[in-house]
Amino acid sequence: MSHRHNHALSEACLARSVADALAEEPTLEAVTFDASQKKISVATLGRTDVEKLTQRLTQKISAAQNSPASQGCLLLAGKGDCATCESPLTEFERKLITIQRSGEATTIARVTCPTAPKFWRWRDLPFPRIEPRTMEILDDDDDHHHADEWKLQLVAATLCGGFGLLAAFVLPAQFKVAAFVAAYIAGGFYPAEEVWERLQKRVLDVHFLMLAVAVGAACIGAWAEGATLLFLFSFSGALEHYALGRTQKEIRSLFRDAPKTATAIDADGNETEVAVEKIFKGARLLIKPGSQFPVDCEIVKGTTAADESNLTGEAAPVEKKVGDLALAGTINLWGAVEIVVTKPAAESSLQKIITLIREAQQQKAPSQQFADKFSTYYTYGVLGLSLAMFFVWWLGFGLVAHTAFYRTMTLLVVSSPCALVLSIPSAVLAAIAWSARHGILFRGGAAVEKLAEVNIVCLDKTGTLTTGELRVEKVESFPPGHESEIATLAYSLEKLSTHPLARAITRHGKQQGLVAIEFPKFESVTGEGLRAKHDGAEVFVGKREWVASLIQRDEFQRASSGIGTSEVWVAAGVLLGRIILRDDIRPQAASVIDDLRQVGLKSVVLTGDNKAAAEHLRVELKLDDVRAGLKPDEKVAAIRELSGQGKKVAMIGDGVNDAPSLAAAHIGVAMGARGSDAALEQADVVLMHDRLENFLAAFRLSQRAQRIIKQNLFISLGTVVVLVTFALLGKIPLTLGVVGHEGSTVIVVMNSLRLLFGKSLRQN
DSSP states (O other): OOOHHHHHHHHHHHHHHHHHHEEEEOOOOOEEETTTTTTTEEEOOOOOHHHHHHHHHHHHHHHHTTTTSOOOOOOHHTTTGGGGGOOOOOOHHHHEEEEEEEEEEEEEEEOOTTTTTGOOEEEEEEEEEEEETEEEEESSSSOOOOOOOHHHHHHHHHHHHHHHHIIIIIIIHHHHHHHHHHHHHHHHHHHHHHHHHHEEEEEEEEHHHHHHHHHHHHHOHHHHHHHHHHHHHHHHEEEEEEEEHHHHHHHHTTTOOOOSSEEEEOOOOOOOEEEEEGOOOOOEEETTTTOOOSSSSEEEEEOOEEEHHHHHOOOOOOOOOOOOOEEETOOOOOOOOEEEESGGGGHHHHHHHHHHHHHHHOOOOOOHHHHHHHHHHHHHHHHHHHHHHHHIIIIIIIOOOHHHHHHHHHHHHHHHHHHHHHHHHHHHHHHEEEEEEEHHHEEEEEHHHHHHOEEEEEEEEIIBBBOOOOOEEEEESSSOOHHHHHHHHHHHTTOOOOOOHHHHHHHHHTTOOOOOOOSSOEEETTTTEEEEEEEEEEEEOOOHHHHHHHHHOOHHHHOOOOOOOEEEEEEETTTTEEEEEEEEOOHHHHHHHHHHHTTTTTEEEEEESSSHHHHHHHHHHTTTTEEOOOOHHHHHHHHHHHHHOOOOOEEESSGGGGGHHHHHEEEEEEEEOOOOOOHHOSSSSEEEOOOTHHHHHHHHHHHHHHHHHHHHHHHHHHHHHHHHHHHHHTTTOHHHHHHHHHHHHHHHHHHHHHEEEHOOOSOO
């Protein structure tokens, strides 16, 4: 077995992932996996942040299962155990953890004293459901459902309604009860299944209340009311599953057709099919028309155009020529091109999107967290109130037990918080799905809520307001006439460097078809440039000051530098010249700044560039404020200063130096394609493919989602208040209470779906 394969298996090893979690979480003591029972349990010791622990462990499980270079951990899939693993733990690793197997369950624990397990506190976690086609792990909880499950639930609801109508209006008396029982079974099957799952976790919720009311109605002979309740409850449940399933389907559609193989080209030009997960950095591939780019890459031969709509939401084709970058998951439209892999599949833009969306689905908004806790206590409160009112009506007001029980069932129905529970998550998930389809990634519900609160936007300059990709604007020689030699010398040396200026010159050389000169020896002078020898003459490529200190020529003083440009000087014997490069302002930048102003957002640029370049940018884009010459810590200080003035600050950046600022801001926004891993890690929102105008779309979506959440809360709480009031007064029949309660649930779900099917938010 090769070293590369061993490494891939290590990445997929669940035991190693749990060992990492044990090292990072001092309160975590052990984790038990039982694939046959679909159960994960964790043992903790001492005070524990359960939410944080669950999130951290879920991420570790995800990393183990979704290693692109492997088939995932066999232990988690229930197809093997640590004793038969192809990549067993080393002796050193076995000293850190213990692995014990009991039946189908495997427990991975830290090495500790024999008495410690007596004090452990065990908790159950949701078992992940694997979606191998998209390399996602979806939490198998109430918020995540199979995309097509709603169809079966709709069939069950239809059968429930059909049997109920037959019993009420068609069948003779001797068959009515049998038909009602069939209606109960059809309408109550899925709710009963969910109730049983929650009862195993010792949790009561609205599903339990609905079933209790249906059974209670049957006990007092109100079969029709019970069947009506189950029909509407199962029908609204089908709509709920449709809404949530649709959001999952929208997200999965982004990656469903990702290529599994690619055509590799060897040094002799031979073509072979290889698995995408086995493609390494630097490999040369052939991409045919109509095929997807399987990895992030650079075009080295041929021209084409790429359809990037699945990543950016923009339908217009993007031209690709030699030296340009192409992103994984985008489609090669018409030209056969050869590419060189710049990142393996595990680090591609597509994989980043999958990871970010998975994290977003697992992170709940603050208001949703509150609603979840509130609904649990509310359910117990409703049960207590209903029991108390039964005795009040029966013993206090002297109603017969049958009537008091009927009113109690009505009160249970109308006070159940179904619509309230769905008010926030349905809107948040719909917003996340819409934004992912349009090139905007929210890292959880909190980001959806927080972005709407922003009133000032801070922006980095390079890579945010400018393209971040330098281009060669002009090649000059002194005296004129030797521009091609200057360009060739610069290309030949700079192709050996990874500096941003060097990358731009190298790309220019490739596009111009320049033939590189081979330098047997060269020297890199840190912070200054490169030096080598050619035809007996020394060649220098680098900063003006450095080259001028080595070559005495008047042109260094006479040649002026333009604002917003960079330059690289080249000297070789009597040859002297320079290459002028420019980082262009994004074409959309001016309109974005203007739109920010129109929606009431102040724009401030925080840049490490010099004051002259920053002032030029302020004039060009009509910015509200520009602060230049800032180091990373000074950017953070500026954001804290603005925050101290009562401002809610959004920071947009892309580089490693922007990561602290993104973390310090009320909400951080990263440019997705160019964004460094550090920036993406700290960002709450990611703009894929660096589309700055998508920030406005994200802001408007956040505002719209906030409005819909408020509408949902008003509808759900308002309905409960009105119906409960009438129920306490005994002025509402059970059937009308059922219709009002389930109707509000349907309205809330459909209102949230407006976010999913809404129009474009890029323009007012």
